[in-house]
Amino acid sequence: MNNDKKKNLLRTALIVALVLVITILHFETSTQHHYLHQIYQRSYYVPIVLGAYWFGISGGLATSSALAVLFALHIVKDWSHHPDYAFQQYAEIPMYLVIGLLVGYLSRVQRKTRESLESAGAELSKAYGKLNDAFDQLRHADRLASLGHLSAGIAHEIRNPLASIQGAVEILGQDIPATDPKAEFARIAKKETARLERLTSEILQFSKPAPPQRLEIKPREIIASACRLVGDQARRQSVEIIQESAEAEGDILVDPEQIKQVLINLIINAIQAQPEGGKIVVSGKTGTDEWIGSVKDSGPGISSEQLDRIFDPFFTTKREGTGLGLSISYQLVKNNGGRIWVTSEPGRGSCFFLAFPVLHNGSG
Ligand SMILES: Nc1ncnc2c1ncn2[C@@H]1O[C@H](COP(=O)(O)OP(=O)(O)O)[C@@H](O)[C@H]1O
Numbered sequence: 102m103n104n105d106k107k108k109n110l111l112r113t114a115l116i117v118a119l120v121l122v123i124t125i126l127h128f129e130t131s132t133q134h135h136y137l138h139q140i141y142q143r144s145y146y147v148p149i150v151l152g153a154y155w156f157g158i159s160g161g162l163a164t165s166s167a168l169a170v171l172f173a174l175h176i177v178k179d180w181s182h183h184p185d186y187a188f189q190q191y192a193e194i195p196m197y198l199v200i201g202l203l204v205g206y207l208s209r210v211q212r213k214t215r216e217s218l219e220s221a222g223a224e225l226s227k228a229y230g231k232l233n234d235a236f237d238q239l240r241h242a243d244r245l246a247s248l249g250h251l252s253a254g255i256a257h258e259i260r261n262p263l264a265s266i267q268g269a270v271e272i273l274g275q276d277i278p279a280t281d282p283k284a285e286f287a288r289i290a291k292k293e294t295a296r297l298e299r300l301t302s303e304i305l306q307f308s309k310p311a312p313p314q315r316l317e318i319k320p321r322e323i324i325a326s327a328c329r330l331v332g333d334q335a336r337r338q339s340v341e342i343i344q345e346s347a348e349a350e351g352d353i354l355v356d357p358e359q360i361k362q363v364l365i366n367l368i369i370n371a372i373q374a375q376p377e378g379g380k381i382v383v384s385g386k387t388g389t390d391e392w393i394g395s396v397k398d399s400g401p402g403i404s405s406e407q408l409d410r411i412f413d414p415f416f417t418t419k420r421e422g423t424g425l426g427l428s429i430s431y432q433l434v435k436n437n438g439g440r441i442w443v444t445s446e447p448g449r450g451s452c453f454f455l456a457f458p459v460l461h462n463g464s465g
């Protein structure tokens with residue numbers, strides 16, 4: 102905008118300068134040199150054409166009218182003693198106006214054509230982007246489907262014996278006094294079975310996500326509830342969670358429990374990304390059609406190679422990670438009619454975004 106303004110100012114200055122120079126030449130050159138006057142008279146077409154080309158019909162008319170007045174003054178002042186020649190010059194004035202108008206019109210047509218070409222180009226590249234996204238999602242969905250099938254079978258088989266082992270470990274552990282060196286093994290067995298239990302239930306959730314029970318809800322409420330649930334864990338790791346939600350926001354139609362789960366996954370990842378403590382900003386804002394929520398941390402960020410894989414099931418860089426949090430989140434968001442994506446600057450942090458259509462029911 103600023104650049105455009107500068108350019109227009111320069112162009113106007115150039116036109117004014119040309120007009121002034123030619124007019125001064127007109128007034129200053131003796132009428133004896135009428136061949137020079139013929140040249141000046143025609144030189145006026147240069148600023149007229151420039152004005153019309155750069156500023157359209159109004160620019161062409163403004164320049165040609167100004168010139169018509171200046172030129173008429175010159176004719177009255179210097180050529181009244183020569184009525185024949187004066188008449189011939191007056192005849193040039195309507196030509197100035199016609200050329201100003203015509204070139205202005207042509208430039209407008211050209212500008213309109215260019216604009217429509219540009220917008221067609223923009224539409225095309227948007228469509229291309231959407232196609233690419235759809236293709237990505239398709240590939241992702243395909244991978245998810247086969248992995249989900251396989252892992253669901255395994256998880257299902259593991260689940261029952263695992264529950265028995267957990268119960269047995271619990272009972273065996275009760276008989277060991279805390280001072281006994283074996284107590285440590287009992288503790289490890291309990292911890293590891295609990296971890297397996299978490300893994301199997303995440304796998305089942307990933308492979309057979311429950312259908313969403315969607316209701317109209319203020320996203321702020323989901324954010325507040327998710328932040329409450331992870332509050333303790335954040336405090337323990339000296340991470341401060343800041344909630345930023347605009348007061349006026351539209352409702353969204355989602356399963357609150359599922360989206361809360363997504364937010365919790367994102368916030369826990371953000372906490373884990375900042376083991377030395379830090380800050381997480383969870384915010385939401387409503388645009389014209391969409392509500393966009395985000396979870397932003399100031400952790401190490403995600404490298405571009407990893408960025409392509411973090412939503413893949415079982416991709417994890419953590420020693421005790423399952424690599425399922427983000428792929429579950431991806432599915433839950435999609436099943437609730439939304440989008441999830443991430444931007445990350447290695448060394449500065451990551452920001453995960455969620456978007457859902459806002460309902461226009463007058464309450465938002
Ligand atoms: N906020 C974050 N900052 C940095 N890396 C992240 C963040 N969130 C996710 N990741 C990366 O994505 C991987 C997958 O995350 P997720 O699916 O939740 O599985 P998990 O947390 O079990 O590793 C993580 O192991 C980590 O490498």
Ligand SMILES: [Mg+2]
Pocket residue numbers: 366369370425426427
């Ligand atoms: Mg996780």
